Amino acid sequence: MTEAPRPAGDAGTRPDAGAPGEPARVRSPERTVLRLARPYLDRLLGAGLLAAATEFAGLALMATATWLLMSAAGRPPLDRLTVAIVAVRALAVSRGVLRYTERLAGHDAVLRMITDVRARVFATLAARPTLRQRSGDALSRLVSDVEAVQDLLLRVLVPASAAALVSAVAVGGAALISPAAAGALAVGLLVAGVALPALATALTRRAAAELAPLRGALAVDAVDLTHGAADLAAFGATGHALEAADRRARRLVRLERRLAATGFAVDAAGVLVSGLTSGAVVLAALAADVDGVLVGVLAVGTLAAVEIALALVGAGRQWTQLRAGLSRVAALLGSSAAPPESGDTPVGPGPHDVRFAEVTVRYRKGAAPALDGFDLHLPPGRRVAVVGPSGAGKSTLAAVLTGSVRPERGQVTLDGRDLSAYRAGELPRAVGGLLAEAYVFHATVRENLLLGRPGADEDELAAATAAAGLLDWVREQPDGWDTVVGEEGGQLSGGQRQRLALARALLAAPGVLVLDEPTEGLDPAAADAVLASTLAATPAGHSVLLISHRLSGLADLDEIVVLDAGRVVQRGRHAELVAAPGWYRDQWLLQDAAERGYLALRP
Ligand SMILES: Nc1ncnc2c1ncn2[C@@H]1O[C@H](COP(=O)(O)OP(=O)(O)OP(=O)(O)O)[C@@H](O)[C@H]1O
Numbered sequence: 001m002t003e004a005p006r007p008a009g010d011a012g013t014r015p016d017a018g019a020p021g022e023p024a025r026v027r028s029p030e031r032t033v034l035r036l037a038r039p040y041l042d043r044l045l046g047a048g049l050l051a052a053a054t055e056f057a058g059l060a061l062m063a064t065a066t067w068l069l070m071s072a073a074g075r076p077p078l079d080r081l082t083v084a085i086v087a088v089r090a091l092a093v094s095r096g097v098l099r100y101t102e103r104l105a106g107h108d109a110v111l112r113m114i115t116d117v118r119a120r121v122f123a124t125l126a127a128r129p130t131l132r133q134r135s136g137d138a139l140s141r142l143v144s145d146v147e148a149v150q151d152l153l154l155r156v157l158v159p160a161s162a163a164a165l166v167s168a169v170a171v172g173g174a175a176l177i178s179p180a181a182a183g184a185l186a187v188g189l190l191v192a193g194v195a196l197p198a199l200a201t202a203l204t205r206r207a208a209a210e211l212a213p214l215r216g217a218l219a220v221d222a223v224d225l226t227h228g229a230a231d232l233a234a235f236g237a238t239g240h241a242l243e244a245a246d247r248r249a250r251r252l253v254r255l256e257r258r259l260a261a262t263g264f265a266v267d268a269a270g271v272l273v274s275g276l277t278s279g280a281v282v283l284a285a286l287a288a289d290v291d292g293v294l295v296g297v298l299a300v301g302t303l304a305a306v307e308i309a310l311a312l313v314g315a316g317r318q319w320t321q322l323r324a325g326l327s328r329v330a331a332l333l334g335s336s337a338a339p340p341e342s343g344d345t346p347v348g349p350g351p352h353d354v355r356f357a358e359v360t361v362r363y364r365k366g367a368a369p370a371l372d373g374f375d376l377h378l379p380p381g382r383r384v385a386v387v388g389p390s391g392a393g394k395s396t397l398a399a400v401l402t403g404s405v406r407p408e409r410g411q412v413t414l415d416g417r418d419l420s421a422y423r424a425g426e427l428p429r430a431v432g433g434l435l436a437e438a439y440v441f442h443a444t445v446r447e448n449l450l451l452g453r454p455g456a457d458e459d460e461l462a463a464a465t466a467a468a469g470l471l472d473w474v475r476e477q478p479d480g481w482d483t484v485v486g487e488e489g490g491q492l493s494g495g496q497r498q499r500l501a502l503a504r505a506l507l508a509a510p511g512v513l514v515l516d517e518p519t520e521g522l523d524p525a526a527a528d529a530v531l532a533s534t535l536a537a538t539p540a541g542h543s544v545l546l547i548s549h550r551l552s553g554l555a556d557l558d559e560i561v562v563l564d565a566g567r568v569v570q571r572g573r574h575a576e577l578v579a580a581p582g583w584y585r586d587q588w589l590l591q592d593a594a595e596r597g598y599l600a601l602r603p
Contacts (some may be wrong), residue, residue, distance in 0.1 A: 029327040029331075037113055040293040051158050052165040056165075059170060090512075122568055156322070159314075163309055163311050167305060170185065170189070188273060192270060193274050196312075197312045199269075205320050205472060211256075213324060222381070230302065257347060281298050287290070325414070352430050352511040353377075355376070360374070362409050376561065383546065383558050385548055387562055387563070398516045402417050416428060428510070432505070432512075442491075445485060446481035446484070452505060482598075511541075513543070516547045524595040560577055
């Protein structure tokens, strides 16, 4: 709470990136959104035309009704009014029908697209665990920022294009009656539809730019304050944390108030513009000797047209408020929106060949590399452990392999193809497993497991859970597989949570299984048993990259790589490494003595 969790991510390792952990900024988020909207363009175009037809029907209704009323005052023969009477009825009915179909078509198109965008955002967050660290912020991205994409289309682009189209038609129609009046109308429409929206945008831009990050920060506060409540209380820091969150909330209220006040002022200006334009049009028409009835038509038509153009003020205001959220979604999707390399067969879950060649990762320019010239060959079926002191670069290696961190130098290939050539959603089928701080969802045991392999049957669930050492516990629960595990697995012990996450990884069974500290939180005896059963449960031909701080249970692995400060300092099999002087032997002797002591003292 007092300090945000350390941000991380591939951005820090790429020269084009912004702050580490934050996706790179995109120059035009709207362009990214439009690219995402491309498959739905025909539906959106249909919605835009329907919106324009609705507005046009409204404008025509006002003009025709005015003509009808003013003409009727002169008591003409009824047959002269029949067409207008029918037109008024038809326009009144069609406006309602058109509005309904426009809403239906617009929402249909946008909701289809949003489903797609949400899935992409979720897949990107899921595939880049380092971005997921800020769960409150991530949640805000998923909820409000994706809604910004929806609002950009429904509340900005569709109404704005409809308003522009109808304004042009209105000026054209007025020009048929009086070019001078049409000129006055055009000026009024330009003020209402261009100058006022630009003014509203300029006045609200700064406040709006502050709004989305502030909402994100408040979401992080909410998560930190609830999840970290016990720790904050233990350190007597609750008051301080609440104060900081309160300060942000008050700032948010001030900004919202300022935006609302500016909005009201611009709305008032809009009403003024509407009245002035109508007056100018009437004067111009009178000066041009236009018939009295048509002057009335022009006056009321002007009021209706300006009101339609004023929708652009709302659209402009919405747009500024949406920009920050749009930028974040666009930046997040920037990499995944890029089309995948074509021509290759999709990657499957079967055996794969992985190669690291001279891989160097640096999180920040000028910082020491987290991985430094790392080489490794992981052919199908090979099991390799990576060990080393804290901060040696082990988790970074896992992050590189799962595609969430990109190397600054060197190359990682899967079946001979660079990892970055795979689509965001494609890689997890081939490479995955148990990453650091695996997330357990507030759902049942079954639902948490099925995330690994949707559609798995009960035997498969039982096999994976047994290998992780959790099956007995599941069977003891009154609700069995349907036991709810609580928020972040809060109703489980640390060890049970870890076993559940491990079972999920085993059920997913990717061809390259990455296990980052799979036995963390288990006592030494349980850790040995779980590691042995996990390795035994891995299908033949599937390779394993095991990251571990414990050196026990590694005797059967094909290779052990010792990392220190990002460099490989030792590599070989367990027996070779314990025989040679170095970090591995020292650590092995220390851990062995400590665990023997623990086992001896156990009741
Ligand atoms: N997201 C990040 N942003 C900046 N630096 C990072 C990030 N993640 C790791 N590092 C740095 O990279 C180095 C390697 O970290 P890494 O987490 O890979 O080590 P590790 O061997 O897994 O450590 P541990 O055993 O403690 O988990 C460390 O110096 C760490 O501070």
